[in-house]
Amino acid sequence: MAAAAAVAALQAWFWNERFWLPHNVTWADLSGEPGPPGSGIQYPRAGHVFSAFPLALGIFAVRLLFERFIAKPxxxxxxxxxxxPHRAQPNAILEKVxxxxxxxPGxxxxxxxSKQLDxxxxxxxxxxRHRRNQDKPTTLTxxxxxxxxxxxxxxxxxxxxxxxWTAxxxxDTRQCWYNYPFQPLTSRLYYYYILELAFYWSLMFSQFTDIKRKAAKLANYAKYQRLCDAFFMxxxxxxxxxxxGIYPFWILNTTLFESWELIGPYPSWWLFNGLLITLQVLHIIWSYLIIRTAYKALMRGKVSKDDRSDVESSSEEEDVTSNSTKGVLSPSSNGSNRINGHVGSGQWTEEE
Structure with missing residues (x-):
């Protein structure tokens, strides 16, 4: 009894109407159906979110089949x-370290x-280096x-x-706030949001093995460099x-200013808009990184690496670097850092 009362109190606190809904609106007001009986049209409800959980399992299963029978071929x-990558030869002592x-180790x-193993x-x-790389996913994966x-x-x-397109x-984004939140939820809009949410929930099953990558990576893995560069640009x-452009002047404009004018702020309004503004700050940072990468690509003739992505170096690349180069970091005459070293009998200089 005490546990049930505690859960009920927690739910009542979390779903507080005064926080989530505009003034003078309750959850009960949204429990009815705006359309004719049996039409399937209803108002958005918090319980709709739970529909995404079983669907996420189905999407994850579809993904496994897709990768095996479509993507892999x-x-x-x-x-x-x-x-x-190259596999490290078995060695119990080094494996323990x-x-x-x-x-x-250093x-x-x-x-x-070195002395112990000769x-x-x-x-x-x-x-x-080989031992670390053998745990990385293959290019096919x-x-x-x-x-x-x-x-x-x-x-x-x-x-x-x-x-x-037909909504x-x-x-006219002002129509988002007319009679808010009493807006019918159509089946097409419902499935759009549920599919999106279920997809991201499905990533929870593979978040520890997946590495986020972009669509242009497909061309990169297939070694179509020109196509990869074009996709990146x-x-x-x-x-x-x-x-x-579109996000701040269309989306943020309506969530910040038009909603304030038509329905006024309420507690969750500040939360949602605060998150949207934080996202815009991230957009500015990511845009700067993209522009910097594009500038480097124009200077070098190809896209070398997206600064927003994780480094995906292969063991072969690391072997070439470690075996054929031996460099030191020193300041150049123009103030930038350079790495100076030798490859065979020829000298090389690479800007950082």
Whole structure:
């Protein structure tokens, strides 16, 4: 009894009408049906959110089938092999050290391992590099993940545009706030939001193995560099136009100013708009990183790496760097940092 009372009190506190709803509106007011009986039209309800949980399991199952029977054959046809990085040769002593620190040891510990195993220091460092890399996903796995996300985002975009294009409030945002929150929830709008929410819930099942990547990565994994560069430039233009143009001057304008004028602020209004403004700050930061990457691409002739993404270096690249170069960081004459070193008998200089 005490536990049930505590749960009821917690629910009453969390779903407080004075916080979530405009003045003089209650949850009971939204429990009716605005359309004719049996029409299926109803007002949005908090309980609709729970519909996304079972659907998320279904989307996750669809993803597994998609990656196995659609994405993987596409990757193989493009010449992407299911080959991972170099595997480290079995060594119980080094494996024990790796599980405790997961990185290459240094200083006296490295010298001690060198003497204990009678291995060169460089060989031990290479072993740790290979051991870290063998836990990373293969290019085939990364391609399949990216293709799944690209397919879903593209599909849900066209699905949303199909019915949003005919919605009156899509063109006149002030209609979003007329008679708010007594606005009928159509089946198309319901499925749009539930599918989106279920998709992101499905990512909870794989969040510890997935690595976020962009659609342009597909071209990168297939080694279509020109197509990859074109996709990145297109993405940059679309991102900046939508995030720095449409979002603040259309979305934030209606949530901040038009809603204030037509319904007035209430407690959750401040919460929602605070989150939307925080998102706009992130948009500005991400846009700066995209522009910086695009500028570097124009200077170098290709997109080297998206500054917003995680570094995805292969073991082969690291081997070349460690075996063929031995550099030191020193200031150049113009004030920028340069790495100076030797490759064979020739000298090289690379700007950071």
């Amino acid at each position: 596409c990757a193989i046809n493009l010449g992407i092999q299911d080959s991972g 790796f599980t405790s620190i997961t990185k290459s 200083g006296k510990r490295l010298e001690g391992l 291995w060169d220091v460089r060989k031990i460092q290479r072993w740790f 990364k391609f399949c993940e990216s293709m799944w996300r690209f397919t879903f985002y593209l599909s849900i975009f066209f699905y949303g545009i199909r019915f949003l 009156p409030w899509f063109w 297109l993405f940059g233009v679309v991102f900046i136009v939508t995030r720095l």
